[in-house]
Structure formats: structure tokens, C-alpha cells
Amino acid sequence: MGRPPCCxxxxxxxxxWTPEEDIxxxxxxxxxxxxxxxxxxxxxxLLRCSKSCRLRWTNYLRPxxxxxxxxDHEEKLIIHLQALLGNRWxxxxxxxxxxxxxxxxxYWNTHLHKKLEANGVSSSSSHQPISKGQWERRxxxxxxxxxxxxxxxxxxxxxxxxxxxxxxxxxxxxxRSSASSTSTTTTTYASSTENISRLLEGWMKKSPTxxxxxxxxxxxxxxxxxxxxxxxxCVESATTxxxxxxxxxxxxxxxxxxxxELLETWLFDESIGGxxxxxxxxxxxxxxx
DNA sequence: AAGAGTGTCAACCGCTATTCT
DNA sequence: GAGAATAGCGGTTGACACTCT
Numbered sequence: 001m002g003r004p005p006c007c008x009x010x011x012x013x014x015x016x017w018t019p020e021e022d023i024x025x026x027x028x029x030x031x032x033x034x035x036x037x038x039x040x041x042x043x044x045x046l047l048r049c050s051k052s053c054r055l056r057w058t059n060y061l062r063p064x065x066x067x068x069x070x071x072d073h074e075e076k077l078i079i080h081l082q083a084l085l086g087n088r089w090x091x092x093x094x095x096x097x098x099x100x101x102x103x104x105x106x107y108w109n110t111h112l113h114k115k116l117e118a119n120g121v122s123s124s125s126s127h128q129p130i131s132k133g134q135w136e137r138r139x140x141x142x143x144x145x146x147x148x149x150x151x152x153x154x155x156x157x158x159x160x161x162x163x164x165x166x167x168x169x170x171x172x173x174x175x176r177s178s179a180s181s182t183s184t185t186t187t188t189y190a191s192s193t194e195n196i197s198r199l200l201e202g203w204m205k206k207s208p209t210x211x212x213x214x215x216x217x218x219x220x221x222x223x224x225x226x227x228x229x230x231x232x233x234c235v236e237s238a239t240t241x242x243x244x245x246x247x248x249x250x251x252x253x254x255x256x257x258x259x260x261e262l263l264e265t266w267l268f269d270e271s272i273g274g275x276x277x278x279x280x281x282x283x284x285x286x287x288x289x
Numbered sequence: 290a291a292g293a294g295t296g297t298c299a300a301c302c303g304c305t306a307t308t309c310t
Numbered sequence: 311g312a313g314a315a316t317a318g319c320g321g322t323t324g325a326c327a328c329t330c331t
Contacts (some may be wrong), residue, residue, distance in 0.1 A: 014301075015299095015300075035317095052301080087321085089319080106298050110297055258323060292331090293329100295327085295328080296327085296328075297326085298311080299324095300322100302321085304321100305317105306319100307315100309313105309315075
């Protein structure tokens with residue numbers, strides 16, 4: 001015996017969300033908080049399946065989301081992380097807390113991938129300069145080193161620092177009046193989030209931590225042990241399978257803190273699969289938390 | 290001005306891991 | 311423990327907007 005179905009498959013509406021539907025969803029989440037998605041359609045009267053409600057919330061209605069106008073820094077960070085993690089968009093999105101995995105994925109597919117190919121730079125998903133096995137062995141070793149570094153770091157009595165999604169960049173952003181003030185104006189409703197963000201302001205003030213999902217909401221992605229100013233990146237590592245390659249993207253994961261110098265090694269050392277040489281990456285500043 | 294071609298992105302689909310009964 | 315549903319992820323699609331001819 002399993003759980004009851006989340007929603008009726010019959011009569012489920014598909015296609016673009018209307019403002020009315022968004023308001024219904026936001027109002028409900030304002031009162032109950034995100035999560036328990038199977039209850040959302042029945043409690044709100046929305047003719048949407050729970051999956052669609054969750055997607056709408058995490059990708060468009062959730063507070064603190066910025067849409068469009070990727071900065072140069074974000075662009076380069078995405079390129080770096082894609083080279084490192086492959087098409088693990090949720091993991092990549094966890095390093096850009098204002099962006100959703102779907103947004104990053106779209107941006108990669110429509111802009112960055114073409115741009116890199118035009119420049120003759122290969123991405124890790126399309127071409128790897130070393131064999132997968134080689135890369136994985138090196139990755140395993142480095143993850144081990146990173147874990148060791150983390151253990152060492154934990155042995156110090158350092159104050160906790162917030163996970164990336166709570167870092168000042170997001171906090172500053174979340175306090176802005178409009179989540180889409182920098183986005184390109186379009187005529188489609190879905191891209192016009194200003195009205196929604198206004199709705200959400202009240203909720204943001206009284207809600208402690210929106211979202212409790214995995215990578216897209218980010219709350220389980222990051223250890224709370226890194227400190228402000230520490231040059232580390234958080235990278236998931238597979239614990240149940242050695243297949244931690246970019247292609248896999250599945251399997252249970254745990255979290256290790258990558259020292260920035262190690263990340264730099266990964267990123268710039270072509271012999272271990274760093275797809276981009278220093279000259280290609282230009283003046284990228286590595287993202288520091 | 291109109292049709293064709295191309296680009297963008299919101300949403301859906303199918304899958305796996307996790308959770309629940 | 312088994313089976314079923316949910317949550318979440320990445321890949322893909324299709325509608326719309328924009329550009330070109």
C-alpha cells in the first residue's frame with residue numbers, strides 16, 4: 001500500500017500559468033509555506049498537478065529569483081561550473097542562488113554552449129580531453145583531499161557562516177522591491193514577475209526560510225561550516241557509486257567543501273579535464289563565499 | 290508588408306531517489 | 311520489507327517573439 005495519489009490525472013490543466021493561478025499558489029504558500037505539494041492542488045482549487053505547482057514556485061514565484069540579464073561574472077561562473085560538474089544544473093544553480101536551474105540550463109543551451117563552440121572551446125558534456133575513468137579517479141582523490149580539508153577546518157573553532165543562498169548577495173537582492181527589475185521586458189505574463197514579487201513581499205518578511213527542496217531550493221546543498229571570506233566551493237560527491245561523472249547526475253550525494261586552490265587546479269589543469277585554459281577564461285574571478 | 294527562418298524560454302516528460310503506508 | 315507515491319532532476323518540446331529576406 002502506498003500513499004494516495006497527489007492529484008487527479010483527469011482534468012489537470014497544462015500550459016502557461018495565469019496571474020490568477022499564480023496568486024492562488026502564492027497565497028497558499030504564504031499561509032502554509034512551500035512543501036507538501038500534493039496538498040496544494042486540492043487546497044487551492046488549482047487544476048494543476050502538484051508537480052506543476054512545485055515547478056512554478058521554484059522556478060518563477062519563489063522570492064529572490066532574478067531573471068534574465070546574466071552578468072559577465074555569472075556567465076563565467078556557469079561556464080566554470082559546467083566544466084566542473086557537467087550538466088548538473090541544480091548543483092550549478094546552488095552556487096547562483098538568485099538563479100534557477102531551469103534558467104541556467106536555458107541560458108547555457110541558448111547562449112553559452114553556442115558561444116563556446118563558436119570560440120572553439122569544448123564543454124565537458126560534449127568533449128573530454130581525458131578518459132572518463134581518469135577524470136573520475138582524479139576526482140575521487142581530490143574529493144578525498146577536500147573532505148580531509150573540511151575535517152581539518154571543522155576542528156577549528158570557527159563561527160558558522162550562512163550557506164551561499166543566504167549570503168549578502170541574495171539578502172541584498174531579496175530586499176529589493178522587484179525581482180525582475182533587471183530582466184528584459186516582454187509581453188508574456190510568465191516573464192513579468194514584478195506583480196508577483198510585490199505579492200511576495202509580505203511573505204518574505206514573515207517567512208524564515210522559503211523552500212526545502214534539494215538543489216533547486218538549495219537548502220540541503222550546503223554545509224554551514226564554511227566561513228565568510230573562505231575560498232571554498234561546495235561540490236557534491238557521489239557516495240554510493242564511483243560514477244561521479246558529469247553525465248551521471250544521479251545517485252545520492254554528500255557535500256564536501258572544495259578549497260578554492262583545488263578548484264582552480266581543476267579548472268585550469270587541462271590534464272584532469274579542465275576544459276578551459278587560463279587564457280580562455282580571461283579575468284574570471286572565482287566565486288568566493 | 291508578409292512569409293520564412295531562427296532564437297528564446299516556460300513548461301512538460303520521463304526518469305531516479307526518497308519517503309510513506 | 312514491499313510496493314506505491316512524491317520530490318526533484320535533466321532533457322526536450324512547443325509556442326511565441328524577433329530577425330531576415
